Amino acid sequence: MDHTSTSETTAPRPVDFLEFAAACGGRLFRTAYLLTGGDAYLAEDLVQEALSRMYVRWRRLSRLENPAGYAQVVLANTFVSYRRRRSSSERVVHEFPEIVVHDGDPTLRLTLLQALRELSPQDRAVLVLRFWEDRSVEETAAALQLSSSAVRSRSHRALGRMRVLLGDGFATQAIH
Incomplete structure (x- = not known):
């Protein structure tokens, strides 16, 4: 039995996903920041959740014509579902975090x-x-x-x- 080739059982390293995430992460964060009403921490969580949902299906999603557009849809759906379940233990604060705006x-x-x-x-x-x-x-x-x-x-x-x-x-x- 030949064990030299493990490429069929081992998932390929998602270099293209990492490049995709780096390229569209800033735009996703800006959208999430607006969706959350200025909560930078929740915006980061939403972007991470949206990207992790895409990562699981990246092999199929990478073939889409516009994966960045699809990422925006996933982010919006993640936001809406987060607001529906709102059973989070995090507390809402009424102060804005220190963010540099240019x-x-x-x-x-x-x-x-x-x-x-x-x-x-x-x-x-x-x-x-x-x-x-x-x-x-x-x-x-x-x-x-x-x-x-x-x-x-x-x-x-x-x-x-x-x-x-x-x-x-x-x-x-x-x-x-």
Whole structure:
């Protein structure tokens, strides 16, 4: 019995997965950060969970036309399922962690994150995917397993809620 070849029984080293994770990790983290309303620790956990789900099926997923897009879908689904089970022992804090931000007005960013946090998880996911990730209604619906009309109505309702939370003068202030 010849034992020289073990490639059939040993899983290949996923070099391409490591490269994939390194290439899209930052974007996944930014999306998760917005989905969680600014909770960097939970965002890291969600990205790790999403990437681990992909790692298990990487042999098949690596053949997809757009694995990075699929990773965004997995991340959104991971976020929604996390919010559903919310039986985590972690406690929510009301302070932002020290994070270096190099773009825009930090006060504006914190105000927007606070307003996003006030929305329901599903509404927040719709707004982040539609407007931050610049996805179409159909792409957002597919990612969140909703109908297109549900995405449109949730977008409308969530944007209205954001306007109430931010106040009428905010749009004028944000432009200047």
